[in-house]
Amino acid sequence: MQIRRAQPADERAIAEIIVPTIRDGTTYSLDSEMTEADALLYWLSPDKETFVAEDDGIILGTYYMRPNQAGGGRYVCNCGYMTRAGATGRGVARAMCLHSLTHARSGGYRAMQFNFVVATNDRAVRLWQALGFQIVGRLEGAFQHPIEGFVDALVMYQKL
Amino acid sequence: MQIRRAQPADERAIAEIIVPTIRDGTTYSLDSEMTEADALLYWLSPDKETFVAEDDGIILGTYYMRPNQAGGGRYVCNCGYMTRAGATGRGVARAMCLHSLTHARSGGYRAMQFNFVVATNDRAVRLWQALGFQIVGRLEGAFQHPIEGFVDALVMYQKL
Numbered sequence: 015m016q017i018r019r020a021q022p023a024d025e026r027a028i029a030e031i032i033v034p035t036i037r038d039g040t041t042y043s044l045d046s047e048m049t050e051a052d053a054l055l056y057w058l059s060p061d062k063e064t065f066v067a068e069d070d071g072i073i074l075g076t077y078y079m080r081p082n083q084a085g086g087g088r089y090v091c092n093c094g095y096m097t098r099a100g101a102t103g104r105g106v107a108r109a110m111c112l113h114s115l116t117h118a119r120s121g122g123y124r125a126m127q128f129n130f131v132v133a134t135n136d137r138a139v140r141l142w143q144a145l146g147f148q149i150v151g152r153l154e155g156a157f158q159h160p161i162e163g164f165v166d167a168l169v170m171y172q173k174l
Numbered sequence: 175m176q177i178r179r180a181q182p183a184d185e186r187a188i189a190e191i192i193v194p195t196i197r198d199g200t201t202y203s204l205d206s207e208m209t210e211a212d213a214l215l216y217w218l219s220p221d222k223e224t225f226v227a228e229d230d231g232i233i234l235g236t237y238y239m240r241p242n243q244a245g246g247g248r249y250v251c252n253c254g255y256m257t258r259a260g261a262t263g264r265g266v267a268r269a270m271c272l273h274s275l276t277h278a279r280s281g282g283y284r285a286m287q288f289n290f291v292v293a294t295n296d297r298a299v300r301l302w303q304a305l306g307f308q309i310v311g312r313l314e315g316a317f318q319h320p321i322e323g324f325v326d327a328l329v330m331y332q333k334l
């Protein structure tokens with residue numbers, strides 16, 4: 015699996031990954047009805063560096079990195095990762111997160127923060143913990159899950 | 175003291191409050207060198223509701239409210255408050271926060287979250303705690319304070 019910066023030609027593949035994840039509405043605090051164009055504008059916005067994970071010419075996942083705050087908070091980065099439906103369980107998210115940690119260190123970031131990990135997303139929580147993140151905050155009832163109702167969201171953090 | 179929605183005619187007074195606070199760089203994770211125009215665009219952006227606290231025709235403080243996340247996270251609001259230099263210690267921030275809590279409840283928000291309270295900002299931390307907020311997360315070394323170096327930032331949260 016190769017992880018590289020997203021190119022304009024990747025937009026179709028990125029949309030095929032991020033739009034179903036956004037529509038699903040169970041893991042990201044994004045408007046589940048946002049248009050595909052808005053989803054791409056969000057994922058590829060100028061404040062973000064966006065990458066894709068490619069295997070045999072097929073894009074299996076994508077992630078972004080951005081400063082989580084400006085000013086004195088700009089040394090902490092934030093990332094979002096999405097894996098293509100049907101490509102889960104193959105280590106795509108793990109590979110992207112490991113890539114992002116290396117990229118963040120080389121870019122001078124001092125920490126990585128996930129602002130809003132939905133607490134019911136067990137697989138993600140366990141993976142981030144295995145990769146060195148700690149749960150440093152819990153936001154009680156902060157996320158309206160489309161099936162489970164209001165559930166907690168977690169703040170996860172790792173010094174680099 | 176009257177707290178009301180900001181009007182276009184308030185821009186000058188708002189700039190006089192927010193620009194020095196941003197330049198100071200000790201309490202907000204915003205670029206301390208941002209232009210006044212950018213500061214106003216930020217404080218009055220369309221995703222925010224912006225208010226001013228006025229006493230005897232003089233604007234002593236301003237705050238904004240916005241959804242802290244989109245989608246399933248949109249029931250938690252985020253606010254930022256700034257008081258005019260020289261008007262501190264007169265209960266302006268307290269009055270604005272109390273106003274915001276009432277406004278948030280009436281707007282259907284279920285919680286209020288401060289994402290990044292600089293831990294050295296004792297007065298703010300104590301005030302928010304007195305008004306019902308809890309420290310629900312600590313981001314170790316997340317803020318580069320211009321004098322004190324890297325200090326922690328706090329996530330504070332209150333269900334409404």
